[in-house]
Amino acid sequence: MSEWVPTTCMRCAVGCGHKQLGVEEGYGVDVVRGDGQHPVNQGLACQRGIQESGDPDGEWLSQPLVRKGGELVETSWPNALERVAERFDAALSRDRDAVAVLGSGQQTNEAAYALGKLARGGFGTRYYDANTTLCMASAVTAYYEAFGSDAPPCTYDDIPEAESHVVWGANPAVAHPVMFRWIRESAGEDDSRLLVVDPVATDTATAADEHVQLDPGEDLSLARAVLAEIVDRGAVDREFVDEATTGFDDLVADLPDPAAAATDAGVTRGTVADLAAALEDRTLIYWGMGINQSVRGTDAARALIDLCLASGNLRSGSGPFSLTGQANSMGARVVSCKGSWPGQRPFDDPSHRTEIADEWGVPVGRLPDDVGPGPVGTIDAIDDGPVEAVYAVATNPVAGMPDATAVAERLDDTFLVVQDSFRTETTELADVVLPAATWGESEGTVVNMERTVSRVRPASDTPPTVQQDIDIIAAVADEVVPGLLPEPPVDPSAMFDEFAALTAGTKADCSGIAYERLDHELGVRWPAPESDAEGGYRYHESTDDGERWRFATPDDTANFSAPPEPDPLPEPTDEAYPLTLTTAREADGYNTGVRSRSVDDPDPVTARIDPVTVANELPDSTESDDDPAVRLETRRGTITARVDPDPAVPEGLVWIPIHHPATNALTVPATDPRSDEPNFKQCAVRLRPVPETDADAPVRAPLD
Numbered sequence: 001m002s003e004w005v006p007t008t009c010m011r012c013a014v015g016c017g018h019k020q021l022g023v024e025e026g027y028g029v030d031v032v033r034g035d036g037q038h039p040v041n042q043g044l045a046c047q048r049g050i051q052e053s054g055d056p057d058g059e060w061l062s063q064p065l066v067r068k069g070g071e072l073v074e075t076s077w078p079n080a081l082e083r084v085a086e087r088f089d090a091a092l093s094r095d096r097d098a099v100a101v102l103g104s105g106q107q108t109n110e111a112a113y114a115l116g117k118l119a120r121g122g123f124g125t126r127y128y129d130a131n132t133t134l135c136m137a138s139a140v141t142a143y144y145e146a147f148g149s150d151a152p153p154c155t156y157d158d159i160p161e162a163e164s165h166v167v168w169g170a171n172p173a174v175a176h177p178v179m180f181r182w183i184r185e186s187a188g189e190d191d192s193r194l195l196v197v198d199p200v201a202t203d204t205a206t207a208a209d210e211h212v213q214l215d216p217g218e219d220l221s222l223a224r225a226v227l228a229e230i231v232d233r234g235a236v237d238r239e240f241v242d243e244a245t246t247g248f249d250d251l252v253a254d255l256p257d258p259a260a261a262a263t264d265a266g267v268t269r270g271t272v273a274d275l276a277a278a279l280e281d282r283t284l285i286y287w288g289m290g291i292n293q294s295v296r297g298t299d300a301a302r303a304l305i306d307l308c309l310a311s312g313n314l315r316s317g318s319g320p321f322s323l324t325g326q327a328n329s330m331g332a333r334v335v336s337c338k339g340s341w342p343g344q345r346p347f348d349d350p351s352h353r354t355e356i357a358d359e360w361g362v363p364v365g366r367l368p369d370d371v372g373p374g375p376v377g378t379i380d381a382i383d384d385g386p387v388e389a390v391y392a393v394a395t396n397p398v399a400g401m402p403d404a405t406a407v408a409e410r411l412d413d414t415f416l417v418v419q420d421s422f423r424t425e426t427t428e429l430a431d432v433v434l435p436a437a438t439w440g441e442s443e444g445t446v447v448n449m450e451r452t453v454s455r456v457r458p459a460s461d462t463p464p465t466v467q468q469d470i471d472i473i474a475a476v477a478d479e480v481v482p483g484l485l486p487e488p489p490v491d492p493s494a495m496f497d498e499f500a501a502l503t504a505g506t507k508a509d510c511s512g513i514a515y516e517r518l519d520h521e522l523g524v525r526w527p528a529p530e531s532d533a534e535g536g537y538r539y540h541e542s543t544d545d546g547e548r549w550r551f552a553t554p555d556d557t558a559n560f561s562a563p564p565e566p567d568p569l570p571e572p573t574d575e576a577y578p579l580t581l582t583t584a585r586e587a588d589g590y591n592t593g594v595r596s597r598s599v600d601d602p603d604p605v606t607a608r609i610d611p612v613t614v615a616n617e618l619p620d621s622t623e624s625d626d627d628p629a630v631r632l633e634t635r636r637g638t639i640t641a642r643v644d645p646d647p648a649v650p651e652g653l654v655w656i657p658i659h660h661p662a663t664n665a666l667t668v669p670a671t672d673p674r675s676d677e678p679n680f681k682q683c684a685v686r687l688r689p690v691p692e693t694d695a696d697a698p699v700r701a702p703l704d
């Protein structure tokens with residue numbers, strides 16, 4: 001009786017439409033393939049998206065669990081919910097900020113909206129955020145500052161039209177495979193090109209016409225060098241700059257000498273000239289975690305936007321294009337996020353606050369008056385603030401956050417409720433575990449990186465002991481703030497309509513989108529204020545009278561950056577820790593890796609290090625050691641790793657994948673002051689041989 005059900009891939013934010021077939025009997029998805037009808041991918045899909053949607057590895061959770069006598073034991077839903085309600089009630093009666101809520105870009109819009117409404121309007125906590133701040137926050141902050149609204153101006157339709165494709169601090173060959181195929185196809189045309197800016201010779205970089213191998217963390221210097229070069233060669237699009245932007249002359253007055261800035265970035269002046277020349281043609285600048293995950297993330301993202309503005313690359317076939325990571329990071333941002341109300345309504349604006357509170361039926365005084373500090377600050381507030389209970393939904397902070405050993409210790413001190421589909425390092429510390437349905441089992445919508453809203457649908461039932469996220473959130477709400485959310489089972493389509501209605505007239509207007517429309521059209525881009533309208537290239541219009549730009553800022557112009565005073569990198573190398581540690585993605589892993597490795601006993605992490613660095617740092621390792629074990633030590637922790645001597649990684653750098661629970665025991669918890677995004681991409685590290693007695697040491701070992 002199974003039939004093909006259209007849905008959207010939940011692995012990455014390319015947002016490919018899939019068709020899936022549930023198993024004939026029992027639970028699960030049988031077959032998945034790309035959906036030829038879907039406007040985003042027209043049938044394309046990548047192997048990993050298909051495999052993980054159809055048959056994810058990982059240890060499924062199938063029963064609610066509570067901690068009893070130190071152990072997690074199975075319990076009933078009413079018992080689990082009662083335990084949650086009792087402790088949340090007690091905490092909230094002491095202080096509305098005593099309960100923290102951590103959400104995710106892997107929830108549907110409906111669940112994320114419900115969670116935001118519960119956190120902000122129900123609990124009234126300032127400690128609400130999602131793992132999207134570990135990921136896209138610097139890009140988001142840059143878009144708001146430059147354009148007055150979040151999200152890239154461009155769409156996938158611009159990729160075939162671009163002549164220069166500049167991929168900066170991202171590795172889409174691995175992380176966004178279908179999109180990379182489009183980029184390669186376009187860059188392969190005559191007079192088109194691909195330039196990749198990355199310290200590492202990644203799969204994307206080796207496919208490029210030019211690999212710009214800058215020093216880690218020096219993106220701002222490089223971007224400023226390129227801007228100075230554009231100015232020097234008279235390549236500024238003066239007409240566009242005069243008509244549509246603000247702040248250019250102030251920025252230019254303070255630009256560095258391009259040669260000196262190139263040296264700071266570790267590249268030649270010729271390389272800077274190549275980048276500047278590429279920008280003279282229609283250019284898309286794509287960027288990812290190499291830019292965002294830095295204390296300078298917002299400044300660097302703005303510097304890339306500055307390059308597009310100065311060169312007039314703000315029209316079709318061009319523009320700044322941040323590569324969203326998780327399937328619904330963008331949706332999580334639009335429905336409710338740390339810095340804004342649904343529809344990107346400004347957090348501090350009294351009229352928006354009143355309107356939201358009225359619609360939600362809560363007193364406006366219950367809405368927190370501060371956006372909160374992001375995930376790192378929220379964990380800190382367990383130690384030095386009011387947080388005593390944490391509700392984590394579809395996120396694994398014990399493995400995914402920087403300085404993770406300290407995160408684990410702090411979460412262990414709280415009443416921790418974890419809602420996940422799989423066993424993780426965080427469920428292991430929980431006081432209550434709520435088992436959630438996942439891809440192929442849930443009903444809702446997601447928004448991909450180019451603003452396309454698309455349905456996700458179940459092709460399989462779930463065991464009766466597993467529930468959809470939206471129903472679990474509504475059940476928690478029903479216990480703690482009755483009446484705020486509908487009683488479960490919740491109709492996701494009605495929840496979408498409630499959200500969409502709140503966006504009417506906003507910058508992210510989704511009020512013309514409803515399930516029925518998505519059933520016909522499969523994907524619709526916001527802004528979509530009417531049922532027959534959908535978003536395209538934002539801010540730019542081409543009419544018979546010429547071109548016109550209208551940005552979402554108060555005066556309709558786009559803002560250049562102020563000359564930045566870049567924050568120093570948080571942990572430069574020194575004598576004690578002479579190497580730089582960086583963390584990034586592999587094709588076969590996904591984020592903290594809970595679906596591709598064991599939770600109890602993962603194999604050691606593999607560090608890619610240039611053979612010269614290995615020889616310098618570990619002179620006693622013998623050449624016969626194929627993959628010697630080493631200790632990686634930072635100021636926060638020590639882990640044991642295997643070494644893969646790999647010249648793709650520059651000398652002085654140690655590269656480890658993020659898909660391992662030990663990785664973030666090493667990383668530094670410094671954050672960008674404007675976006676709160678952690679500096680995951682650089683910290684100082686040293687290599688040590690593994691002492692004989694240590695061979696069987698646990699993989700994760702905090703420093704004494």
Ligand SMILES: Nc1nc2c(c(=O)[nH]1)N[C@H]1C(S)=C(S)[C@@H](COP(=O)(O)OP(=O)(O)OC[C@H]3O[C@@H](n4cnc5c(=O)[nH]c(N)nc54)[C@H](O)[C@@H]3O)O[C@H]1N2
Pocket residue numbers: 011012013135168169170171172174175176197198199200202215216217218219287288289290291323324325326582583584585586587588589590591681
């Ligand atoms: N296979 C796979 N695909 C995924 C994911 C996954 O885990 N696995 N995760 C998804 C998610 S959530 C996200 S956010 C995206 C992320 O996708 P990407 O942004 O591509 O992710 P990363 O591999 O973390 O980092 C990108 C690149 O930044 C480079 N880099 C490091 N430091 C610097 C620097 O100082 N400057 C510059 N210019 N570059 C630097 C790294 O060498 C790396 O090649 O991927 C999504 N897709």
Ligand SMILES: Nc1nc2c(c(=O)[nH]1)N[C@H]1C(S)=C(S)[C@@H](COP(=O)(O)OP(=O)(O)OC[C@H]3O[C@@H](n4cnc5c(=O)[nH]c(N)nc54)[C@H](O)[C@@H]3O)O[C@H]1N2
Pocket residue numbers: 104106107131132134135136289293325326393394395396397398399400401402419420421422424436437438439442469583584590591592593594658663664667680
């Ligand atoms: N060192 C280092 N650390 C990083 C990064 C880095 O580049 N370097 N990247 C950061 C980035 S970009 C990101 S996005 C974060 C991600 O950080 P996390 O959110 O901590 O990691 P994930 O592994 O994506 O965890 C998502 C969880 O959601 C669960 N899940 C999946 N689907 C569902 C569902 O439908 N319902 C529920 N309830 N649960 C579900 C999964 O089982 C998984 O446990 O990691 C960050 N951490």
Ligand code: SF4
Pocket residue numbers: 009010011012013014015016044045046047048049050176177178179
């Ligand atoms: S490219 Fe991304 S969205 Fe498309 S099938 Fe692969 S993982 Fe899924």
Ligand SMILES: [Mo]
Pocket residue numbers: 134135136325326
């Ligand atoms: Mo991400």
